[in-house]
Amino acid sequence: MVSVRITSTRLPWPLSPVTENPLDDPFYYLNNFMQVIDWLEYRYADVLSNEEHCFIHEFKGLPRESRALLVRMIMRKGIHFRAGKLHYAEIGDIAAAASPLLGLGWVDEQMPLTVEELFEVLLKAEILQCLGSSIDQPRGKKTEWLAVLSEQFPEARSFNQWSPTLGDRLFSLTIMGLCDRLRLMFFGNLYQDWSEFVLADLGIFTYEKVDFCADSRGLRSREDVDACMFLHQCQQLFEAGEALVDVVGRVNGLTLSNPWLQRRRDKLLFQIAQHCERIADFATALALYRQCKYPGARLRSIRVLERCSEFELALELAIQAEHMPESAAEQQVLLRMLPRLRRKLGGPPMKRPSPREMLRLDLHLPRTDLALSVEQYVQAHLSEDEAPVHYVENTLINSLFGLLCWPAIFAPLPGAFFHPFQRGPVDLLNEDFRERRADLFRACLAELDDGRYRQTIRERFIDKWGVQSPFVFWGVLNEALLEQALDCLPAEHLKHWFDRLLLDIKANRAGMPDLIQFWPQQKTYRMIEVKGPGDRLQDNQLRWLEFCHEHRMPIAVCYVQWAEQGA
Numbered sequence: 001m002v003s004v005r006i007t008s009t010r011l012p013w014p015l016s017p018v019t020e021n022p023l024d025d026p027f028y029y030l031n032n033f034m035q036v037i038d039w040l041e042y043r044y045a046d047v048l049s050n051e052e053h054c055f056i057h058e059f060k061g062l063p064r065e066s067r068a069l070l071v072r073m074i075m076r077k078g079i080h081f082r083a084g085k086l087h088y089a090e091i092g093d094i095a096a097a098a099s100p101l102l103g104l105g106w107v108d109e110q111m112p113l114t115v116e117e118l119f120e121v122l123l124k125a126e127i128l129q130c131l132g133s134s135i136d137q138p139r140g141k142k143t144e145w146l147a148v149l150s151e152q153f154p155e156a157r158s159f160n161q162w163s164p165t166l167g168d169r170l171f172s173l174t175i176m177g178l179c180d181r182l183r184l185m186f187f188g189n190l191y192q193d194w195s196e197f198v199l200a201d202l203g204i205f206t207y208e209k210v211d212f213c214a215d216s217r218g219l220r221s222r223e224d225v226d227a228c229m230f231l232h233q234c235q236q237l238f239e240a241g242e243a244l245v246d247v248v249g250r251v252n253g254l255t256l257s258n259p260w261l262q263r264r265r266d267k268l269l270f271q272i273a274q275h276c277e278r279i280a281d282f283a284t285a286l287a288l289y290r291q292c293k294y295p296g297a298r299l300r301s302i303r304v305l306e307r308c309s310e311f312e313l314a315l316e317l318a319i320q321a322e323h324m325p326e327s328a329a330e331q332q333v334l335l336r337m338l339p340r341l342r343r344k345l346g347g348p349p350m351k352r353p354s355p356r357e358m359l360r361l362d363l364h365l366p367r368t369d370l371a372l373s374v375e376q377y378v379q380a381h382l383s384e385d386e387a388p389v390h391y392v393e394n395t396l397i398n399s400l401f402g403l404l405c406w407p408a409i410f411a412p413l414p415g416a417f418f419h420p421f422q423r424g425p426v427d428l429l430n431e432d433f434r435e436r437r438a439d440l441f442r443a444c445l446a447e448l449d450d451g452r453y454r455q456t457i458r459e460r461f462i463d464k465w466g467v468q469s470p471f472v473f474w475g476v477l478n479e480a481l482l483e484q485a486l487d488c489l490p491a492e493h494l495k496h497w498f499d500r501l502l503l504d505i506k507a508n509r510a511g512m513p514d515l516i517q518f519w520p521q522q523k524t525y526r527m528i529e530v531k532g533p534g535d536r537l538q539d540n541q542l543r544w545l546e547f548c549h550e551h552r553m554p555i556a557v558c559y560v561q562w563a564e565q566g567a
Contacts, residue, residue, distance in 0.1 A: 022201045026090035027064065032197035033071045036186050039419075043212075044185050047222055055178055062100055065090075069097040070106060073171065074179050075194045080113070080121050080159075083169035098171055111172035112156035115149050121170060122163065130163040185225060188218035188418040188426065190232055196421045206467050208410045210417045218418040218426065224258050231264055238272055244284065248272060252291075260415065260426065263294070270294035282308050295506070299330050302337060315341040329507045332539055358545060361528070361558040374532035374560050375514045382517060382528070389517045389528075390481055395473035396516060398509050400485060401498045402471025403460040404453055408440035409471070424470030434502045445498060448491040457486065471509070484518040488525040496551045511540030513548075513555060526554040533561055 022028045037056050040048065048056075059067060068091050073081050086094045101107040119127065124142055128135065134152055135145050159170035184190055199205045219225045231254070238247045251269060256262050273288035282304050289301040298321055305314035318338055325331040343349060365377050375391050383389035390396070402409065409424060410417075413436055416425035427433050434441060447453040461482055466474055501508050513527035527548065529541060537545070537557070548555040 023198075027068055028201065029075060029194070029198070030064070030068045030071050032194065033067075033074075035197075036182065040182060040185055043217065044219075047185065047217075047219060047225060049222065052178060052182065055175065058104060063097070065092060065097040066100045069094065070101055073107075073173055074176070078120065079173040079176050080111075080117065081171045081173075082121055083171060086171075095169075101171075106173070106175045107171045108174050109160075109169060109171065110158045111170075111174070113159060113162060113170075114156050115146065115153050117156075118159075118162050119146055121159070126163065126166060129165060181225060181229060184228060184232075185219055186419055187421065192421060200421065205421075207421055207423065208464075208467050208469070210410055210420070210422075211412045212417060216412065216414055216417055218260055218415070220258060224261060227254055227256055227258070227261055228264070230254060231261065231268060235268055238268070238275075244272060244276065244281075248284070248288065263430070266292045266294040266297075270297055270300075273297070273300065277304060295326060296330075298326065299333055306337070306341065311341055311344045315345060327504045327507055328543055329504070329539065332543055358549075359556040361556050362561075363558060364561050364563040367562045374535075375530045378528065378530050378558055378560060379515055382515075386521060387517055387519050388484065389515050390484075391514060392476060392481075392512075392516050393514050394510050394512045395476040396481070396485060397494075397497050397512055398471045398501070399473050399477045400457060400489075400494065401501055402469045403457045403464070404447065405441060405444040405498070406460055406464065406469075408437045408444050409469070411437055411440055413437070423468035428470055429506045433505065441502065445495060448495045448498075451491070453491065453494070454486050458482070484520055485516075487520055488518045488523050493551065493553055496547075496553075500547060507540060508543075511538065511544045513541075513544065515558075524554070526556060529555070529557045531557065531559050 022031065025031060037059070041056060059070070062070075068088070069086070072086070072088060072091070073079075083094055083098070088094075091097050098107060102109065113121075119142060122130070127142065127145065131145075131149060131153075134149060159168075180190060183193065187196075196205070200207065219228060231251070234247055234251050237250075238244070248269075251265060251272075254265065256265060269288050269292040273285045273292065276282070276285035276288065277300065286301060286304045286308075289297045289304065298317065302314050302318050302321070305311075305317065315338070318334055318341060321330060322334050322338065325334065339349075363378065363381060365381060367377070375393075379389045379391050409428075411425075413425070413427075416427055418426065425433075427436070447456055461477070461479075464472070513529040515528040515530060517526045517528065519525065529537070529545065531537065545555060545557070
C-alpha cells in the first residue's frame with residue numbers, strides 16, 4: 001500500500017518507512033493531524049497568530065485520548081455531537097476524554113441551539129419526546145414540524161434545556177473557525193479536507209513527491225491568511241444569494257499584494273459578473289468585467305456592450321483585442337464578432353473566411369443499444385484487428401505530454417507546490433507557466449528530436465503509475481494503447497501538439513478528436529471527430545481541426561445518422 005510522504009529533507013520530524021501501513025495504527029487520524037501541525041509550525045511559524053500558536057502548544061500537551069476525540073470531531077461534519085453517539089474503541093471513556101477539552105473551552109456543553117440546529121441532532125422520536133406537546137400532527141414529517149416549531153420557539157436554548165429527559169450530553173466545537181484556518185494554511189484552499197490523508201493511506205490517491213523550498217507557500221503573511229478567508233466568505237455569501245452590491249463592495253474593499261490571491265479575487269468577480277449578465281444586470285456585469293483581469297473578461301465585456309447596443313464601444317474594444325488577443329479562443333470568437341459589429345454600424349459586409357474543407361465520413365448505423373454513445377458505435381464500426389480504434393478524446397495526447405514533461409510539470413518552483421496533496425502546480429493555468437519552466441520544457445521536448453522520448457515515456461508509465469497528474473489519465477491509458485501510440489504517432493506531430501498545449505493549457509487540453517485509429521503495420525494513424533444527429537463542431541474542436549490540417553495530420557469528421565430499424 002502506498003501512502004503520501006512529505007519528502008523535504010529539511011522537515012523537522014521523522015517519517016515512517018513507506019512500507020508501513022499508517023491505517024494499522026488506531027490513532028492514524030491523530031497522527032495525520034499532528035503531521036499537519038508540525039508542518040505548519042515549521043513552515044508557517046511567522047504566519048500563525050498567537051491564538052493558533054497557543055492552540056498548537058496546548059493541544060500537544062493534552063492526553064492522547066483527548067487529542068484523538070477533538071480530531072475525531074474536527075474531521076466530522078458539523079460542530080454538534082451527541083456524547084451517546086461517540087463510540088471509538090481506541091479512545092475509550094468519552095466523558096473522560098472530553099473533560100480537558102471542556103476545561104480549555106474548545107468544546108462547550110451549554111452552547112445555545114436554535115430549533116433548526118436541534119432538529120439536526122435529534123431523531124424524529126426524540127423530537128416527539130421533547131416537544132411532542134407542541135406538535136399537532138405527530139404522524140407528520142420532521143420538515144413540517146420545523147416550520148411550526150420555529151415560530152413557537154424563536155429563542156435558542158442549550159441542549160439540556162431542550163431535551164432534559166434524554167439523559168445525553170451534547171458537545172459543541174468552538175474552535176472550528178481556527179481549525180479551518182489551519183486547514184487553509186496547509187492546503188492553500190478550503191475544498192480539500194482531512195480525508196485526503198486517508199485516501200492517500202488507502203492508496204486510492206497517490207501524489208508526486210515534491211521537495212518544498214522555503215518560498216513554497218501560498219499564504220506568505222498573516223494578511224494573506226485573513227484575505228483568503230475573507231474571499232472564501234464572500235464566495236459563500238454570493239452563492240447564498242446575498243445582495244450583490246454588498247458582496248461586490250466587500251470584495252472591492254480588499255487590498256491584495258499576493259498574485260495568487262489576486263487571481264482568486266478576479267475569478268470571483270468574473271463569476272459574479274457572469275451571474276449579473278445572466279439576470280440582465282448589464283451595467284454591473286460590464287463594470288465587473290472591466291475591473292477584472294480573469295481570462296475571458298474582455299470578451300465578455302464586448303458581448304455585453306453588443307447586447308446593450310453600444311456597438312461603437314464594442315467595436316473599439318474588439319479591435320484592441322484583435323491587435324493583441326489573449327488566446328486563440330478569443331481570436332477565434334473575434335473573427336465572428338468583428339464583421340457583425342461593423343455591419344451593425346453600417347459598414348460594408350465582410351466575408352468571413354470559409355472553414356477549411358474537412359475529410360468527411362458519413363455513416364448510417366442501426367442503434368441497437370441506447371446505453372452506448374455515438375462515439376462507441378463508430379469505434380465498434382470502424383475498428384479492425386489490423387486497425388484498432390480507441391476512444392481517447394482528450395486523454396491520449398494529454399497523457400503522453402504529461403509523461404514526457406513530468407519533471408517540468410512537477411518542478412519545485414516557488415509558488416507552485418504548497419502541500420503534499422496536489423495533483424499539479426498551483427500556477428498551471430497562469431500565463432507564465434511555461435516561461436517559468438522554459439529550460440525544463442525545452443529539455444523534455446528535445447527528446448522528441450533524437451528518439452529518447454519513447455523510452456522515457458515507457459519508463460514513466462511504469463514508474464509513475466497511478467500518481468495524480470493534471471494531464472495523465474490512468475483510467476484510459478494502458479500498455480497496448482501506449483505502444484501503438486509510440487509506434488504510430490510521429491515525433492514531429494507530438495511536438496506540434498505539445499507546443500500547442502503549452503500555448504494555452506486551459507483552452508487547448510480540451511477539444512481534441514474523439515477517436516484515434518492506428519495501423520501498426522504501416523505505423524500510421526488517423527484521428528476522428530464524431531458528430532451525432534443534430535450535433536455540430538464546437539469552437540475548441542474547430543481550432544484543433546484547423547491546427548491538424550495546418551500541420552498535415554490525418555484527421556476526419558464522422559457524421560452519424562441512425563438507420564431506421566428494419567429498413
